[in-house]
Structure formats: C-alpha cells, structure tokens
Amino acid sequence: MAAPNTPEFQISFPTPHIAHVEITRPKKLNSFSDSMFTQLGQVFTYLSSPDNLDVRCIVLSGAGPNFTTGLDLQAGLQAAQQDSTKDLFRQNLETQKLIQRWQDDVSAIAKCTKPVIAVMHGYCFGLAIDIASACCIRIASSDAKLSIKEIDIGIAADIGTLSRFPKCVGNLGWVKELAYTGRTFGAAEAEKHGYVQYVEADKESALKKALAVAEQIAGKTPVGIRGVKDVLDYAVDNRVEDGLRYVKVWNGAALQTGDVKEAIMSGMEKRKARYEKL
Known part of the structure; x- marks a missing residue:
C-alpha cells in the first residue's frame, strides 16, 4: 500500500x-x-x-x-x-x-x-x-x-x-x-x-x-501490545464473561510466540528486549 x-x-x-x-x-x-x-x-x-x-x-x-x-x-x-x-x-x-x-x-x-x-x-x-x-x-x-x-x-x-x-x-x-x-x-x-x-x-x-x-x-512486545489493545477494545463493548473468553483464546496463541521468552529473558538479563516484526 x-x-x-x-x-x-x-x-x-x-x-x-x-x-x-x-x-x-x-x-x-x-x-x-x-x-x-x-x-x-x-x-x-x-x-x-x-x-x-x-x-x-x-x-x-x-x-x-x-x-x-x-x-x-x-x-x-x-x-x-x-x-x-x-x-x-x-x-x-x-x-x-x-x-x-x-x-x-x-x-x-x-x-x-x-x-x-x-x-x-x-x-x-x-x-x-x-x-x-x-x-x-x-x-x-x-x-x-x-x-x-x-x-x-x-x-x-x-x-x-x-x-x-x-x-x-x-x-x-x-x-x-x-x-x-x-x-x-x-x-x-x-x-x-x-x-x-x-x-x-x-x-x-x-x-x-x-x-x-x-x-x-x-519498547514492549508487539504481540503483547496488540493483544492488550484488542482485548481492551473488546471488553469495553462486551460482558466480563465474554472478555475473559476472548483473552483466553488470544493468550493461547500469544504464549506460543518468541516474544514471551524474549520479554522474560531480557528482564532477567537486564538488557533491552529485541522483538521481531508482527
């Protein structure tokens, strides 16, 4: 585009x-x-x-x-x-x-x-x-x-x-x-x-x-930020139960990314995290 x-x-x-x-x-x-x-x-x-x-x-x-x-x-x-x-x-x-x-x-x-x-x-x-x-x-x-x-x-x-x-x-x-x-x-x-x-x-x-x-x-994980934005936007217009179900499905996928490991390891090693593009 x-x-x-x-x-x-x-x-x-x-x-x-x-x-x-x-x-x-x-x-x-x-x-x-x-x-x-x-x-x-x-x-x-x-x-x-x-x-x-x-x-x-x-x-x-x-x-x-x-x-x-x-x-x-x-x-x-x-x-x-x-x-x-x-x-x-x-x-x-x-x-x-x-x-x-x-x-x-x-x-x-x-x-x-x-x-x-x-x-x-x-x-x-x-x-x-x-x-x-x-x-x-x-x-x-x-x-x-x-x-x-x-x-x-x-x-x-x-x-x-x-x-x-x-x-x-x-x-x-x-x-x-x-x-x-x-x-x-x-x-x-x-x-x-x-x-x-x-x-x-x-x-x-x-x-x-x-x-x-x-x-x-x-500076945060792009996967995490995308998830927070999507989950919050969804939660504003839906019931708590629906929001919980939505974030469960989202994190089921997000936890499979390398971003989670990089976020944890960079914190433990006290260095700047390096994340891949979405």
Whole structure:
C-alpha cells in the first residue's frame, strides 16, 4: 500500500517504531474539508497495513498552535448539499451515506492495530473530540480549549463523540452537560474527569510527553501490545464473561510466540528486549 501523499496530513518517523501524524492545514485552524476525512482514513489504514510492521505506536497532533477546530462549515455544507430533484427519502439516504463515510474514516483510528496517542493543543472543537476519543491515550497542553460544539449548529455530534466520549470518562452527567451546552472546557477539567491522561505546559512539552509514552509502548512486545489493545477494545463493548473468553483464546496463541521468552529473558538479563516484526 502506497503512503498517502497529501499536503493536509504529514507522516514522519521521529524515532524507531514511532509514527507522528500531523494535521497540516494551520491557516484554516486545521479544520476539516470533506476530502480530509478520506485522507485521515487512508493515513491510519496505511499505518495499520503490512507495509508498516515496524510501526508500534502513533502520535497524532496538529501543525501550528491548534489541534483542529473541527469541520470546515463551508466545506461541510457543500458536501452535504442535496439534489433537489430527489425526494426527501432519497435525500435523507444521501445524507446518511455522507455521515457513514465520515464515521468510517474517523473509526480507522480506533481500528488501527497500533496504539494512537492524541496531543490536544489550542482549539480542540467538535470533530477534535470525535478524533481524540477514537485514540487510546490523550495528552493535552495547558492552553487546550475543548468543546462538543455540534449543539451550536443544531445537531447531535454524529462522528463518534456521543458513542466514544462517555466511555473515556466515568461521569455521564458531566458528558451530558458538555453535550447539551457546547461550552468550552480546559485541559485541567478534562484531566480531572479522566479524559486526558497528562496536562503539559505547552504544545512542545505535550508532544515531548507523547513521544516519551510512545517510546515506552514501542519498547514492549508487539504481540503483547496488540493483544492488550484488542482485548481492551473488546471488553469495553462486551460482558466480563465474554472478555475473559476472548483473552483466553488470544493468550493461547500469544504464549506460543518468541516474544514471551524474549520479554522474560531480557528482564532477567537486564538488557533491552529485541522483538521481531508482527
């Protein structure tokens, strides 16, 4: 699979086994056009592909001071423009197809086979919450301003926030208040409720922290990390009994790999582990 070639998403590899994805539309505050959804899906599908077995963790941030201000409303209205020659039912189906496509592109982050760390900085509005909630870990700069903004244009957030955001925190009342009011909240409040795991002084510090966490993850067995991600994702949406059955089957296979022996021996010998590609 060829690497996505787009000026609006840049992929770099700052250290071995770590990919850094940047949203690069800073003059538009990294707001999303219709085509950027497709590009986003392509980027994370590419990083999950067999062409990138060396990649073990991904960091996602925005170029410039802001993560993203969400959907570019003008571009969004153009994408959602209806064919007036069609009846209302068929127009509705077209709208649903558009929303489904955008949902699928953002879901490529959640479905990625590697852990993804979001660096939330500056404005993080609307779609920013959809995207960050699809990530595994969130690290914010102290100046980050977050909002579930969709209520201010008269709709329910429909690209993942209302499905994923409540599962990232433990306070449904807080989630509902934010979704009902659309108010802006800061990094400290997000950390208090468990939405972000670390708050750093500025974007540079937040990115540095994200890369440090990514390096810790990348140093672990790829088989183990893949297993932890799959089992946790499965457990969130299923019963405890189902989760136990799932991890039993997973580890039945994982225990047959050389990664387990290497993890144990490297610990006993106090050396850096060396793992094969998946």
